[in-house]
Amino acid sequence: MADKDHSVVVEISGKGPEELLRISREMQLGLSVEEMRRAASFFEMEHRDPTDVEMQAIAQAWSEHCSYKSSKLHLKKYIFGIARSKALAEGDAGLVSLDDDLAVAFKIESHNHPSAIEPYGGAATGVGGILRDILSMGAQPVAVTDSLYFGTKKIKGFPSPKFIENGVISGIRDYGNRVGIPTVSGGICYSEFFSPNVLVNVGCVGIVKKNEIRSSAVSEPGIKLIIAGGKTGRDGIHGVNMASAVMESGNENITTVQLGSPIVKEPLIHAVLEANRKGLVYALKDLGGGGLSSVVGEMLNAGGMGGKVYLDRVPLKEVNMLPWEIWVSESQERMLLAVRNSEVNKVLEIMEEWDIPAAVIGESEPGGRLRIYFGNRKVLDLPTEFMTTPELYDRRSSIKEKKVVQWLPKYPADFGKVLLSLLSDPNVRTKEFAVRQYDHTVRGSTVIGPFSGIVGREGPTDSSVLKADWDKEVGVAITSGSNPFYSAIDPYLGGRAAVDETVRNLISVGAEPLGFSDCLNAGNPEKPEIMGEFIEMLRGLHDSASILDIPFVSGNVSFYNEAGKRRIPTFPTILGVGRVKDIRNSVTPDFKEPGSSIYLIGVPTTDLGGSLYFRRLKLPGGRIPYSDPRILKRRGWNLLKSIDSGLVNSVHDISDGGIAVALSEMTLGSNVGASLDISSLGLRTDFALFSEPQSCWLVDVKPGLDGKFSDVMGEDSIFLGKTGGSEIIITRGEENVLKASNASIIRRWKRGYT
Amino acid sequence: MKRDVRVAILTMEGTNNEEEAYQSFRHSDSSPEIVHLKKFENRTRRLDSYDVLFFPGGFSAGDYVRAGAVMAARIRAKIKRDLENFVEDGRPVMGSCNGFQVLVELGLIPDTGKSYAVEAALAPNASNRFEARTVYLNVRRGNCLFLDGFSDGEIIKLPIAHSEGRFVPRDSDVLRRIVKEGLNVLTYVSGSGKEEGYPWNPNGSEHNIAGICNRRGNVLGVMPHPERIFSRFTETDWTRERRGYDIGNRFFESAVRFIREKY
CATH class of the missing domain: 3.30.1330.10 (PurM-like, N-terminal domain)
Incomplete structure (x- = not known):
């Protein structure tokens, strides 16, 4: 089913562990032997080998960053159950009630790895990403926060702490100021702990009328999927895989960091909120880590749907992008809007008013299977549930007993x-x-x-x-x-x-x-x-x-x-x-x-x-x-x-x-x-x-x-x-x-x- | 019945202070509308159907060339004549921050030579960084219609937030004429009302200039943001001072009153 010019078949059936690991490495999938085996046995049941698009899609969804595979069991046990009745909704961000008609949407997330590799771009797109999470709930972003943790010691092979600090601060400044949302809170912490692992934890808070809160699940067939905002390029490919591994040399691949454009984001916020306010949006989700692959998969899977997507309809920044690159690109300033057929033109008109590129790229279908086409050739055909659900890990843990020393320092003289x-x-x-x-x-x-x-x-x-x-x-x-x-x-x-x-x-x-x-x-x-x-x-x-x-x-x-x-x-x-x-x-x-x-x-x-x-x-x-x-x-x-x-x-x-x-x-x-x-x-x-x-x-x-x-x-x-x-x-x-x-x-x- | 005062708040990609400008005009008893520049360009809106024109702050077109330059170029290309008619008709035009930069790029202020030549620029701050702080300003109202609600020598407080706010006149003649004609209606001062250096003058402006009005008194450009203080509970020190008025609205109420009286 794949085209030799665009998409290739990856031969994984019957391969031994070393071969599987080699394939994972060569394709930069970041999958372990067990995960490769799980994929292989799935495709054996399907009586075929996967395409590169399929393997890339699985790798995105099964990455630590997208799937929380190491933490989910523990988060469920300790965190998810607390005061449930007070959480209004959860999705790309969470919501609590402010008064009878207003809710607060908010979230904090890390942009640590990108900021360590490329401080300016990493921090800037961190702000961009968290703004989209708030927007995904249908909320108007009203404030940005940033908690920054900078190292104090120069580590060989990594940029100097001052370089990282200036880059991160400038990135937040240039993105936050340009997009017109105030940066009001956060903090800066200095310690040797953070050499060379700088931490950039960015948060955003938004306000939404309770009757305008949007879900991110599509649970009906025939709902059109519209991609809106920035065009898709080769920037930010494999970002989630990079964020799911330890840094080795400081020479990490810089193309894994996305490029941000606040001047596209600012009207995108207006346009999406306008469409939502007018009741034209069925479901909404932002394109972040894992790109289209994560978002389409999760949106459909959340509502038990399948669907089809035509990759050649995605507006592109550059020609000759391969289907898998389009599918996993993490280019910034993009939103996916699920819209009823009757409202599609109205939504496209709003986007046009704000000069925002937008295109219908597919629709939901019953059956729970996602099919992706590129120039009428099928390049992916997977159940959304299999694609988006990795094996969860209950990793080994141990607690180191530490002796507590109680110090009695010298009494200060002054x-x-x-x-x-x-x-x-x-x-x-x-x-x-x-x-x-x-x-x-x-x-x-x-x-x-x-x-x-x-x-x-x-x-x-x-x-x-x-x-x-x-x-x-x-x-x-x-x-x-x-x-x-x-x-x-x-x-x-x-x-x-x-x-x-x-x-x-x-x-x-x-x-x-x-x-x-x-x-x-x-x-x-x-x-x-x-x-x-x-x-x-x-x-x-x-x-x-x-x-x-x-x-x-x-x-x-x-x-x-x-x-x-x-x-x-x-x-x-x-x-x-x-x-x-x-x-x-x-x-x-x-x-x-x-x-x-x-x-x-x-x-x-x-x-x-x-x-x-x-x-x-x-x-x-x-x-x-x-x-x-x-x-x-x-x-x-x-x-x-x-x-x-x-x-x-x-x-x-x-x-x-x-x-x-x-x-x-x-x-x-x-x-x-x-x-x-x-x-x-x-x-x-x-x-x-x-x-x-x-x-x-x-x-x-x-x-x-x-x-x-x-x-x-x-x-x-x-x-x-x-x-x-x-x-x-x-x-x-x-x-x-x-x-x-x-x-x-x-x-x-x-x-x-x- | 009170006359409806129609305000156009002009935006394009990267303008991002339109919401607070909208709220300010709403609080000042007028009917604001946020209008994308595109609509004037393609004639789906006409400038002469509005009474007041406001250029909000932000980063029009990203300010990647020079602050305000791209927006001014677009305006000059398509609606220059309409805008000049609007100004010559005596209707109020105001810009803050990036809006000030656009008005200067358009030559509408200071316009000491009457030919709309570009006579000044807003250069990068002397500190060479973005500055977000509250400043004190001395008001010299002259015939500026936006300052009708203030008294001469009054010291007011407003927020600033910009990286290109250093007012630099083209030459010493322009500066001389600005001072002579009293077009420098707002100047940065310290808490005690004296003209002092950084940070009281946050950007290193010549003559501590924070705001410039044209000679006719109907076009005002300011670096600070009066439109952000339509409620006194957004001043940085409101928990220390309980006054009974919202300082920003005085600018806009003056303009609205002017229209009601004159038109």
Whole structure:
């Protein structure tokens, strides 16, 4: 059935394991011997050998990246079951309910491997890809987030950390700014962990009317498939296979990275949303990893359908592309719209209005078999279920017992000096050089952005808040949580801490947490110790989220973040969204006035493992802070009540650098100092000031409302002192502990940014 | 009955600030419509059926050549005469950010020589990077119809987000005429109202110029984004200052009022 000029037959029947592996390698399929055997026995039953298109299609669908074959069993066990009733829908992104008619669509995913090979293009298309996932739900994208993890050490054979960092930041800037969606949240983390395995975890949040939510399943015959957007080229071929293997030399094949064009994406968003709003779209899916092959297969299989596709009808960038290349190309800015025959012309007219190339390439058919033609020759004929469903792996896992060392560092001689050094640590000090290159006010709906405070001396915020509707006061809060330093020591507690941070950040602005999306980063899952860490992390996420009753509605898994002997810790980046009932009540961390009372919600801890303080002192290991979701829930939701009732001026969560750094950050945007007495906290002074206890906040309460605030918070609030003055002064009874001027705090925090 | 004020918000591929511009005009009691440049080119829409023309920001055609250059070239090729009639008729035309760049590329501002020659450019920021921040601006309203709602010397706050915003006049004559005629209606200042350097002047503009109006007072180009502040809850420091008005709308309300009074 294949044409010798276009598509060739791959002889796999009766071949031995070595032959099979050779074929897999030569065709860059990335399939194991067992998987090749499974394919071979299928085609034996069909009494024929496969075509190259068929083998490529199988390889895409069965890749780790597309199929989650190593993680799915565990994700089902630990993640998928949490708070199911709160997830409105799942597909390319997840949805939670915001109010009676609006839902929030959101997702975070990795673009790690492409960014390691080609930082600029990899990061840019990461933004492009996540935007399409949100669009696939019928939602208007309203915000982009990016959590970046950069190495600090040059590794031979790989680009320098600075080169990677500049490339990634420029890629996000040029794509996000051009497509006109604000980049409002995320973070940058520096550690040797990420040399040379840079991590780029990009998220997107969208808003959709509940009656405009689109499914991605086609469950009727005769539904036409329209490809719309960018033309298909040879860029990004085998991207998913590349992302499903460890990096070897740094000389990975650059053609596996797609090329992005935000100037095509921007009108594509308008056109797709317009068609959807007019009720012309039956189902919708974006073309990402695996290209047409994954999308057509999954769309039809989800509805139990088969179908036919004519590859020569796909608009192409370049002539002479082979059928298999068209079928698996990961060219950017493409969407697949399933449309009823009666609406096809209307959809094509809308595309024409926006100058977007679009073509009908096939339709659904009963029977569950997909047939693909190229110039009237059949080049693929497979059951969609077989094509899209690989064997799942329950890979071997082992847990390495680690001895916990509890360090007792030398008592610091000068606390002011320690504080200032923590403030200028790369992981604390301002990220303005990057964040101010991202447009965070475009669309005019950013209520709280990455910075807040007096213009010209703004400090960082905990979450961003966006207006969800032009004519309502309801808002959506967006943040992310992760701590690779904790996870490196204890993946289980690290998982719990990531949930804690996400919830803390949402509460800080006055948002009720609604849902999570998880981007899970790890090394090679074929190694038992990594699989063991992966499962530990999932257990941690599960134990916290299930008690909080907050669902994970979307996410992705990125394995194989390894190169040579170097690999990343196994850790999650969580994208969290929350509901702000009335944006006019949301709060920021900057102190608002002198003379108000400062309270600590929570208590410091003696578990300083992974803390910024210990990292500065180069103390490895130790016990990491423990997050108890029950305590988080009690404190957090009471604090939410206080914010809703207008009792507080400012709120900031305790994270890197502990109470001392959090307090300093509250002076940044306000130029209002504070005087605190920490004798009620007990503990050694450095532990009291620099430990990073979970579920903790600093709160500045409006004058005269202390009583009401204490009534709501109960025993969880500890009075520490008052705002005011041009410095922070910390005492322990009569003893002077620390003094630092507002001016020196901001100078150190702004270090390196001019 | 109040006269309906029709506003065309002009877009093409890469324009991406049309939504907030649309909302701003909607909040300013007018009837905005987002119109693709194509529709003026193929005559399915006519410019003279609108009262106000707004050029939103973004990256028209990707800004891969020079900011605003491609959009201006397309306009000049097909609807130059219509646009000049619109301007000469005295109707309000405003552009922000990329829209400012387009207006300068079209020669509609500063237009000190009356011949629509290109007299200035918006060059890459002196910092050589994209800058997203809030700036303070000093208002010198002159006869600019968009600034009717402000007082002279008033200091206002608006967001900026651009990588090519450094106003560079063609020569010293142009600059002299701009200053002499008071066409530099908006200038970057510090929090205390003084003209200072970076970051208060975020892009290194000559004379701290942030906005330019033509002599007739009906064409205004600004680098900042008043259209993003149609609600005061989108200012960066709104949690510190509880004022009772939405600063961006004053630009658009002035234009709408102008139309209702004059036409």
